[in-house]
Amino acid sequence: MDELIPWLRLSLVNGLGPRGQIQLLRALGEPAAILAAPLDVLVQYVPRPLAVEIHANQQRDLPQLSAAIEWVKRTDCAILTLADDRYPKKLLDLPDAPPLLYAMGNLALLDRPAISIVGSRNASAQGIQNAEAFAQHLSLHAITIISGLASGIDAAAHRGGLANTGSSIAIVGTGLDRVYPATNRTLAHELANNGLILSELALGSPPKAEHFPRRNRMIAALGLGCLVVEAALGSGSLITARQAVELGREVFAIPGSIHSPLAKGCHHLIKNGAKLVESGADIFDELAAPLSLFSLPNLTKKPAHSEVVENHSNDPVLSKMGWDPINFDALIELTGLTSEALCAILLGLELEGQLSCLPGNRYQRLAGAVRS
Incomplete structure (x- = not known):
């Protein structure tokens, strides 16, 4: 001590x-x-x-010092310094590597292969589903999922990671005695119990704007690669992707509708060299060499090809929708249904998870989960 x-x-x-x-x-x-x-x-x-x-x-006399000394005495709490053998070596690639890290949870996850997943806080329903499905698939093959505990894509990625053996690491922009956003409190507790939470910030540190770029550089550094699920142009996710490139990490992006602002960031990345991914196999193919250095049981052979399972349906509304967002009036014209009949069908399809209701009285068809 x-x-x-x-x-x-x-x-x-x-x-x-x-x-x-x-x-x-x-x-x-x-x-x-x-x-x-x-x-x-x-x-x-x-x-x-x-x-x-x-x-x-x-x-x-520093109150934060006294608080840290008491905090580190708790079970599953640790403070890692550059002199500690448990300090994650990948962070040393940063020119401003944090000399000290607060950690809560399973430190063994720092020794596993990991992928960072980032994206919009205000993600679409399809983006949320994609993030969780890809994370769950990667975690099934013992890949740890890294993200930033934000709303939207981050939270979905953590949920997917926690669902399987790879688990998940959250890198946060506050002290570890705080949860931001508060709506992710339950998820944060699950990460502390079954995954890992990291921060370079002292206990009591609030969520300030300048903390999140610092968090993002660690998200970029700690993974073998960075998957961007949904991101607008100029978003923090694109900055994280750029940092990943600068650190020699692979960058992956999921394409989307040409009409969606949340797809434009991913399309920009793809135009500039990021690997377009449609399945988990695309990521495994690109990272075959670094993954071969790990001897985890689930990585002894290449996972089977994975793909997104589409919700194939003979429903006349789904068959008319296509995959881009479409408004209610256009659907009436395409289907020839009355407003009341269309409302009933749309509600049923939404409850089945086959489409999502978007702002502006628009609807979008949803794909299924990633499978192998």
Whole structure:
């Protein structure tokens, strides 16, 4: 426990950040040596105000330090530093690798092959279904699913990962004593019990906008590849994909309707070299070499080809819909049904999971699950 205290004190220096910590660690060695260094030494590596903060933090009474010391005593809670053998090696590819990580759950997941899945918070019903189905299929073959515990695609990916042996890791933009968004509290508890949650942020850290790009770089780094399910142009998911490319990771994207704003980001990625995926087999094919380095039972042979199971139906409404969103009035014209009859059929199809009701009185047909 005592060896953690200098790491925690250094991480709690206001304004220092991972890059500054890494620079000091390379120059001066252990955090204890950094905290004890004279000001005239520290100012050779950081601005004087930061040097004063570092010097002061050696003796300062820090509530977050006391909270961390008590927190790490709990079962399944850990604090990993760069000096810890359990620290995930893939994060070392980052130029600003977090010197310290808070972890809650199963640390063994850090040694397994993993895929990051990211996408829109305001995802479509089909996007949610695709994310969960792909995650579930990958997890079935012992691939751990990494995402960011956001609403939409992230939450669906975590649910899919937790459904099978690969499980799931959430990297969050708050302290681990908080859950954001609050609507994912139950999912967060399930991840803590059956998966893993990671954060570089101190306990008590709130969900600030600047925290999420920091989280995203870790999501990009920790996986062998990054799958983008739905993303608008200019979204954070595209930034995560770009970071994955910069780190030498494979990027995959699921195409969508040319009319959907949430498909434009994926189409942009595909135009710029991301691998278009329609099935889990597409991912396994691309990652065959790195996956061969793992000796997990489910990876001793290549999984069978997987595909999306379509909801084949003779229903006249489904046969007229196609796969793009369509509004109610257009469906009346196409089917020749009365408004009352069409409403009844649409409700039944929605309850069966064969279509989704979208904003603007529009409907979209849904594909089925990924299978192998």
